[in-house]
Every structure is written in C-alpha cells, then in structure tokens.
Amino acid sequence: MVTVLFYILAGLAIACAISCVYHKNPLFSAVSLIGVFISLACIYLTLSAPFIAVTQILVYAGAIMVLVIFVIMLLNLDEDSPHTNLAYLYGFGGGLGVLLIGQALFVFYAVNRAGQKSVESTAAGQTSSIGKAMYTEYLLPVEIVGILLLMAIVGAMIMSRRLREPSVAASSEE
Amino acid sequence: MNTFLLADLANPNVVIQTVLPEMILAVTGIFIMVYDSYVPGKQKVTATLSLIGLAASAVALYMLWVEPLTFASGFNGMILTDVIRLSFTAVFILVAALTILISTVWVDNEKVPAGEYHVLVLFATVGMMFMASGNDMVIIFLGLETLSIATYVMAGMRKTDLRSNESAMKYFILGSYASAFLLYGMALIYGATGSTNITEIAASVGSATFPALLLVGGALLLIGFGFKVATVPFHVWTPDVYEGAPTPITGFMAAGPKAAGFASFLRVFVLGFPLVAGGVAAQYLHESWVTALAVIAILTTTVGNFAAIVQNNVKRMLAYSSIAHAGYALVGFVGAGVAATAAARDEAIAAVAFYMLTYAITNLGAFAVITLLARKNDRRTDFEDYNGIGFKSPVLSFTLSLFMLSLLGLPLTAGFIGKVLVFRPALEAGQTLLTVMVVVAVVNTAVSAYYYLRLIVVMFFKERNTDWIAPKIPAAVGVALLVTVLGVFYFGLFSNNVIRAFTSVAEKPAVSASNSK
Numbered sequence: 231m232v233t234v235l236f237y238i239l240a241g242l243a244i245a246c247a248i249s250c251v252y253h254k255n256p257l258f259s260a261v262s263l264i265g266v267f268i269s270l271a272c273i274y275l276t277l278s279a280p281f282i283a284v285t286q287i288l289v290y291a292g293a294i295m296v297l298v299i300f301v302i303m304l305l306n307l308d309e310d311s312p313h314t315n316l317a318y319l320y321g322f323g324g325g326l327g328v329l330l331i332g333q334a335l336f337v338f339y340a341v342n343r344a345g346q347k348s349v350e351s352t353a354a355g356q357t358s359s360i361g362k363a364m365y366t367e368y369l370l371p372v373e374i375v376g377i378l379l380l381m382a383i384v385g386a387m388i389m390s391r392r393l394r395e396p397s398v399a400a401s402s403e404e
Numbered sequence: 405m406n407t408f409l410l411a412d413l414a415n416p417n418v419v420i421q422t423v424l425p426e427m428i429l430a431v432t433g434i435f436i437m438v439y440d441s442y443v444p445g446k447q448k449v450t451a452t453l454s455l456i457g458l459a460a461s462a463v464a465l466y467m468l469w470v471e472p473l474t475f476a477s478g479f480n481g482m483i484l485t486d487v488i489r490l491s492f493t494a495v496f497i498l499v500a501a502l503t504i505l506i507s508t509v510w511v512d513n514e515k516v517p518a519g520e521y522h523v524l525v526l527f528a529t530v531g532m533m534f535m536a537s538g539n540d541m542v543i544i545f546l547g548l549e550t551l552s553i554a555t556y557v558m559a560g561m562r563k564t565d566l567r568s569n570e571s572a573m574k575y576f577i578l579g580s581y582a583s584a585f586l587l588y589g590m591a592l593i594y595g596a597t598g599s600t601n602i603t604e605i606a607a608s609v610g611s612a613t614f615p616a617l618l619l620v621g622g623a624l625l626l627i628g629f630g631f632k633v634a635t636v637p638f639h640v641w642t643p644d645v646y647e648g649a650p651t652p653i654t655g656f657m658a659a660g661p662k663a664a665g666f667a668s669f670l671r672v673f674v675l676g677f678p679l680v681a682g683g684v685a686a687q688y689l690h691e692s693w694v695t696a697l698a699v700i701a702i703l704t705t706t707v708g709n710f711a712a713i714v715q716n717n718v719k720r721m722l723a724y725s726s727i728a729h730a731g732y733a734l735v736g737f738v739g740a741g742v743a744a745t746a747a748a749r750d751e752a753i754a755a756v757a758f759y760m761l762t763y764a765i766t767n768l769g770a771f772a773v774i775t776l777l778a779r780k781n782d783r784r785t786d787f788e789d790y791n792g793i794g795f796k797s798p799v800l801s802f803t804l805s806l807f808m809l810s811l812l813g814l815p816l817t818a819g820f821i822g823k824v825l826v827f828r829p830a831l832e833a834g835q836t837l838l839t840v841m842v843v844v845a846v847v848n849t850a851v852s853a854y855y856y857l858r859l860i861v862v863m864f865f866k867e868r869n870t871d872w873i874a875p876k877i878p879a880a881v882g883v884a885l886l887v888t889v890l891g892v893f894y895f896g897l898f899s900n901n902v903i904r905a906f907t908s909v910a911e912k913p914a915v916s917a918s919n920s921k
Contacts, residue, residue, distance in 0.1 A: 340616060362414070369416040370423070370479040374534060374546040377430050381527040381550060384437065385557035388520050 232276050239276070243269040256302045260295060267291040279355030419478030422485060424464040425493060426533045432457025433526035440519025447511050447518035451504050451880075454522045458501045458529075465493055469905075477539070481601055484539035487750050488675075491757035491906040492536040492667040499660040499764050500529040505884035506772040507652035512878075513780045514650075516561055525656070528554035532664035536671075541590040541600040544668045548586070548632065551661055552579050559649040559657070565781060571648025578631070578641045586628025592621030602676040609676075610683025622689055625672060626696060632665035635734060636703040639727045643715075646723035651778050651785070654719055655771025658726040659764035666733055666760055670753055673697075674740045694741045697734055698841045704731030705848040712855045718774055719785050721855055725811060726767070728852060732826055733759050735845050738838060739829025748829065754906035755825035761902070762810070762818035762895050769888030770807040773800050776875045790859060792868030799877065801863045803885055808856040810892045813849050818895035823849065825903070 246265030253259045267290045274283035364372055420427070436450050436457075443449070468475060472485045503525060511518050531550030538544040556579060560572025594600050596617040597608045612618045631638040646654045673693055680686035708728030715721040733756055740752035777793070777800065778784050794801045810817035827845060830838045877885070895902060 340614060366414040366416045367480060368542065369418065370482055371540075371542045371546055374543065374550065377433075377527060377530060378546060378550045378553065380434070380437075381524065382553050384520055384523055384527075385553055388517060388524075388557055389560060389563070391517075 235276055236273065239269045239272045243273070257299065260299050260302060263298075264291045264295050267295070277355070281355060281357040281360050284357070414480075417478060417480045419475055419483075422468070422475040422478035422483045423537070425461040425468070425497075426530050426537070428461045428464055429457055429526050429533070430530045432460070433523045433530070436519060436526070437523050440523070445518060447508065450519045450522045451508060451511075454504050454526055455501055457526065458497050458504075462494075462497050465490065465497065481603060482540040482543050483537050484603075485537070487753055487906060488667055488671055488757070489537040491754060492663060492760070493533050495663050495757065495761045495764055496529050496532040496536070496660060498761070499656065499663070499768065500525055502765075502768045502772075502884050502887065503652060503656040503660070505880045506655060506768065506775055507650075508880040509775060509878050510650055510652050514562065521558070521561065524554045524558055528558070528656075528660065532660055532667075535664040536667035538668070539602050539671070541594070541602070541672075544672070545583075545587060545590060547664070548668065549583065551664055552583065552632075555579075555653075555657060555661055558653045559645060561653070562650050562781065565648075567648035568650065569648075571645045574641055575645045575649075582628050582631035582638070585624050585631070589621045589624030589626075589628055592617045592624065596621060602671055605676045606678055609678075609686040609689060610680035612683075612685050615685035615688075618685055618689055619692065622673075622677060622693055623696075626693065629665055629669040629672070630700065633662050633669060633730045633733075634727050635700050635730055636707045636727065637700070639704070639707070642727055643711075643720045643723040646726070647717060647719045647785075651719065651771055651775040651782055654722075655768045655775075658722070658771075659760075659767050662726065662730060663757075663760035663764060666730075666737070666756060670737060670740065670756060674737070674749065674753065690741070694738055695837065697738050697741070698837050701731050701734035701738060701841050702844045704728065704734060705845045706731075709848045709851045709855075712852065715855070716788075717786050718790070718859065719782075721787075721859075722767070722770065722774075725852070725855070728848065729763050729811075731848075732823060732845055733763075735830050735841055736826030738841065739826065739831075739833065742833040742835070742838065743829060751907055752826075752829035754903060755822075755829065757906055758895075758899070758903055759822040759826045762822035762892075765888050765891040765895065766807050766810040766817075766819060769885060769892065770804060770811070772881055772884050772888065773804040773807070776800060776877065776881060779875065787859070787862055790862045791866040792863070793872060793874070794864035796868075796872060797874035800874070803889055805860045805863070806889060806892060808859055810896070812853055812856040816893075816896050818892045818899070821896055821899040825899075 243266050246262045246269060250259045250262035250266065253262065267286055271283040271286040271291070274280075274286060432453065436453050439453070440446075440450060468485055469490050472490065475485055477484050504522060507516075507521070510516065511521060528551050531547045531552075531554065534543055534547030535551065536547075538547055556572055556576040559575050560568055562568035590600070593605060596612045596614050597605045599605055599608065609618065627638060631641075634642045646657065649657060677686070677689050677693060679690045705728050708724050708726075708731055712721050712724035712728065715724060736752055736756040736759060740749050740756065743749035743752050774785065777789070806817070810819035813819040813823045827842050831842045
C-alpha cells in the first residue's frame with residue numbers, strides 16, 4: 231500500500247518538476263513547483279514525519295512560493311523568449327544533472343553496502359516529540375533564535391526605513 | 405502520546421552562570437532598543453549604556469575565568485567553558501568596546517541611527533560569544549547567523565553610498581551561500597556521527613557510520629569557515645566588502661567576526677576531528693584537514709600579501725592584509741591540530757587567540773586613525789590622501805605608523821610576539837609540509853614590509869600639493885587610540901602575562917578531568 235502510494239506521489243513530484251522546467255510562463259512554473267512541494271510533503275507523511283510535512287507546506291509551498299508569485303506578478307514578467315546566447319548553459323546544466331544522478335546512485339550504493347539502521351522509536355518525527363526536545367533539551371538554541379529574529383527585525387527596519395536626510399551623500403567637497 | 409508527564413521530559417540543564425556574559429549583553433541590547441524607541445537618537449546615552457553592558461559582561465567573564473570549573477559546562481554540554489571560550493570572549497568584548505568608541509565620530513557626522521547601531525553591535529557580539537562558547541553545532545551555527553546578519557546590516561548602514569550598498573549586498577549573498585555550505589557540512593557530520601555535540605563527535609569519529617559522509621561534511625565545513633575567516637580560495641568578497649563598508653565597521657569586521665570564525669573553526673576541527681588511534685576514517689580525516697589547511701595557509705599568506713602590494717586604497721590594502729593575517733593565524737591553527745599532547749594543543753590554541761587579540765588591537769587602532777582621516781562618507785581613503793600629512797598631524801600619523809609596524813611584526817610590538825607564538829607549534833611538529841608553511845609565512849612577512857612601510861613613507865616623505873587641515877580627535881576616539889597604543893606595547897613587552905592567563909584556564913579543566921576519572 232505504502233509502496234504504491236510512494237510511486238504515485240513520486241511520479242507526481244517528477245511530473246510537476248518536469249512541468250516546472252518546461253513551461254515558458256514563469257507563473258505556471260511557480261505553480262508546478264508548489265505541486266512538487268506538496269507531493270514531497272505527502273511522501274514525508276508516509277514516512278511518518280508529519281512535522282516536516284507540515285513545515286514543507288507552510289514554509290515552502292506557503293510562504294516562499296507566495297513571495298515568488300508576488301514578485302512574478304508585480305514585475306509583470308512576459309513569456310520567456312529563448313536565449314540563444316545562453317546555449318552553452320544547456321551543456322553545463324546537463325553535466326550538473328548527470329553529476330546529481332551519479333551522487334544519488336552513489337548514496338544508494340553506500341547505504342546498501344553499509345547496512346540499514348532502523349530508527350529506534352517511531353516518535354522521532356512526531357510534532358510533540360520535536361516540541362518536547364525544543365523546549366527541554368534544546369532550550370538554549372530556541373532562546374538564541376529569539377535574539378536572532380529580534381535582531382533581524384531591527385536590521386530590516388534600518389535597511390528599509392526612509393532616510394531623514396536624503397542628501398547625505400551629495401558629496402560637497404571640503 | 406497523551407501521557408505527557410513532566411518526568412518524561414529531558415532536563416534542560418539550565419546553568420544560568422555559564423551563559424551570564426552572553427545574557428548580560430543580550431539584555432543590554434534589548435534594553436537599549438526599548439530606551440531608543442522612547443528617546444531616539446541619543447548617541448552618548450546608548451553608547452554609554454552599551455559600554456556599561458560590555459563592562460558587566462567582562463566582569464561575568466572574569467568570574468568564569470577565576471573559577472572555570474564551577475560552571476564548566478551547561479545546557480547538556482552545549483556550552484563549554486574552556487580555553488577557546490574564555491580567551492576569545494575576552495577578545496570580542498574588547499573589540500566591541502573599541503568599535504563603539506571609534507564609531508562615535510562616524511555616528512555623529514553622518515546621523516547614523518545610534519540606538520539601532522549600538523544594538524546591532526551588541527547582538528553581533530552576543531553571536532560571536534556563542535560561536536566561541538558553543539560546544540554544539542546548533543549553537544555555533546546560530547551564533548554565526550546572529551553575527552552575520554548584524555554585520556550585513558552594519559556594512560550597508562551608509563544607505564546613500566553605492567559602495568556601501570554593494571558591500572552589504574555582496575556580503576549578504578556570498579555570506580548566506582557560505583552559511584549554506586556550513587549547514588550542509590554540519591548535517592552530513594551529524595549523519596555520520598549521530599550527534600551535533602563536538603565532544604560526542606570527537607568520541608565517535610573513530611567509528612563513524614558512513615566515513616564518506618564524514619569526509620564530505622568536513623570539506624564543506626572547511627569551505628564555510630574558510631569563507632567566514634577569509635582564507636584564500638574563499639577570500640574574493642573581502643576587498644569589496646571591506647572597502648565599501650563604513651570604516652569603523654570595516655575595523656570591526658576584520659577584528660571581531662574573523663576571531664569568532666577562528667574560535668568555532670578551532671573548536672570544530674581541532675577538538676571535534678582529532679587524531680583517533682585505530683579509526684581509519686578519523687585518521688584520514690585528520691590527515692586531510694591538516695594538509696588542506698596547511699596548503700590554504702600557504703596560499704592565503706602569499707596571495708594576501710602580494711595582492712596588498714598593488715592596492716592604492718588604504719582600506720583595500722588593509723583588507724588584503726587581513727587575509728594575510730588570517731593565513732598567519734591558520735599556521736597556528738595547523739600547529740594546534742598536530743600537537744602531540746593536550747597541553748601543547750591548548751597552548752597552540754591560546755597562541756591563536758593571542759594572535760587574534762594582537763591583530764584586533766592593532767587593526768582597530770589603525771581603522772580609528774583611518775576613520776578620522778577619511779572624513780565624512782569615507783572620501784579620503786586613497787594613498788594619495790595621506791601624502792605629507794606626517795608632521796601636520798603628528799599624533800595621528802605616529803600612531804598609524806606604530807600600528808603599521810605592529811601589523812608588520814616589528815619586535816617590541818604586539819604583532820611580533822603574536823607571530824612568533826603562532827609559528828612555533830607548527831615548526832615543532834617537524835613535518836616537511838608544515839615547515840614549508842612556516843617558511844612561506846615568514847618570507848611573506850618580509851614581503852608585507854613593502855606595503856606597510858609604504859604608508860609610513862607616503863605620510864612622512866611625500867610632498868602635499870593641496871591644503872590639508874588636521875582632523876580634530878574627539879575624546880572617545882582618543883581613548884580608543886590610547887587603549888590600542890598601550891595595548892600594542894603591553895602585549896609586545898609583557899605578552900607572558902596574557903599567555904599565562906589564557907593557558908591557566910586550559911590547565912585547570914585538564915586537571916579536573918583527570919581527577920574525576
């Protein structure tokens with residue numbers, strides 16, 4: 231049952247990925263990418279990792295892709311015309327693809343050879359166990375993340391705020 | 405899952421005292437932020453508050469220093485009080501305090517939002533301190549990100565200046581890229597050893613599940629840290645970022661984040677990937693990182709020094725010089741990696757910390773002078789702008805000359821002792837590659853004389869065609885200059901005291917560890 235589900239979801243993910251590269255309109259590509267993320271999230275669910283599945287949808291399919299679509303629509307991009315002068319990139323991309331396939335095959339080989347370890351408890355991917363670990367064992371990192379986010383907000387405010395004096399750099403010579 | 409009992413929960417092992425220096429600074433930062441939102445733009449008040457916070461943090465650090473054993477570790481071993489943490493944290497506090505003093509002139513001249521700026525400096529310092537104290541990859545990464553984000557923003561704080569925008573943008577994009585390498589490396593190491601704790605990683609590198617993962621992870625970590633401390637194949641961002649950032653921030657970037665990068669770099673590689681007898685993978689890992697870093701050190705010192713020769717901008721020249729200095733520190737790093745005993749290793753680590761201290765002091769002093777001479781918006785930073793100012797502003801030009809001589813490594817100055825101390829451990833190892841590395845570093849020190857002395861020659865012996873009015877030295881910058889000049893002489897003449905203080909920390913935990921067993 232799970233195997234059948236895996237093949238369906240993996241096929242969906244691959245189909246969406248191909249559609250993402252194939253479409254000339256960036257908006258369609260972005261929507262196909264959401265399809266990839268959602269099918270990946272479903273695969274995580276079948277692997278009993280609900281937390282990662284939800285995060286995948288919330289962060290990638292939700293927040294990040296919404297941003298991407300906003301940018302595409304605000305910039306009003308036209309359909310991509312083929313770049314003839316970038317033809318050499320096809321070779322480069324193809325080489326990179328071969329490399330990635332090689333890496334995946336190597337991982338299969340290495341894992342098969344080293345023998346598989348079963349995860350001790352099935353609770354590892356549960357949201358509650360992650361929450362427990364975060365607020366007990368990993369209390370200090372969570373607190374540091376608090377400082378990090380606070381500071382990132384301050385930084386974003388400084389960068390985006392309008393200047394009081396716009397002509398500071400109008401460099402009048404001494 | 406419904407039986408959510410308190411007894412099930414792991415003990416967070418909160419030991420407030422171990423993170424007291426970090427906590428004090430973070431709280432000071434938040435306090436300044438709140439204060440600034442009610443009474444904005446009071447640069448004197450926020451600067452004073454920051455300095456008070458730094459002083460309090462230094463006191464907390466001193467208390468840890470006196471009794472490193474009482475609070476040796478906390479938070480399930482995520483925080484460790486040892487020679488790396490204590491010595492580097494002292495450097496960070498000093499760097500932050502000097503940066504705040506030096507930047508007063510910039511904040512005043514260019515109407516920088518003082519409150520936010522001081523908050524960023526303090527939070528960046530918190531990040532640096534966690535990078536030195538974190539004994540867990542998670543803490544190290546979070547500290548690094550805290551530091552980096554603060555630095556990206558500070559590099560771009562001169563918003564109307566294109567060079568500053570370029571600096572912030574480049575630093576941000578390349579820095580995020582390097583962080584990704586680092587994170588990927590950490591994930592692979594976790595996969596290979598099953599832990600993010602450095603001590604546990606060191607214990608299990610000998611029996612790693614997937615040796616290949618261990619090696620690839622180590623290589624990725626090397627790239628990530630190599631970027632952060634600006635070693636040669638990963639140094640290309642440095643000159644542009646350092647040139648474009650406001651001068652006090654450049655000084656901070658060259659002194660603080662570089663030292664922080666070295667602190668975590670040392671902890672992960674020297675303490676995390678030690679030579680384990682019997683483990684083939686661990687042996688191979690240790691051998692390859694030592695060799696890789698030795699080659700990188702040779703490249704870094706050579707490229708840094710030769711590229712510095714052809715620069716016409718003082719900030720760019722010091723950027724390449726900072727690359728070269730990262731190379732010298734790497735020599736000590738490799739020395740720590742090949743040290744035969746734990747005591748020798750801690751001594752080499754203390755030498756690297758001392759080197760970063762002397763470099764920070766000298767460099768911040770130099771950037772203080774450059775800030776004053778550059779005037780508003782850093783317009784005067786070319787070598788030509790220094791023509792013949794020697795006797796028109798003797799205080800500034802003599803102090804700048806002193807800093808140049810210390811960077812060069814003239815005896816009696818801090819730079820000399822620092823170099824001797826970092827070169828010695830690698831030389832004592834007696835391996836051919838390491839000896840070559842030390843020889844190259846020493847030869848490069850001689851090469852560096854060209855561009856350091858060139859600035860002195862330009863200041864004292866060139867004619868000046870245009871009028872030039874010596875800048876006034878504000879009190880805060882005067883204090884910073886006094887501290888750095890005294891520091892250069894003190895560390896040059898009485899370096900033993902500092903080294904003893906650094907290594908005394910190392911001895912105490914070592915004794916306790918053997919007692920407890």
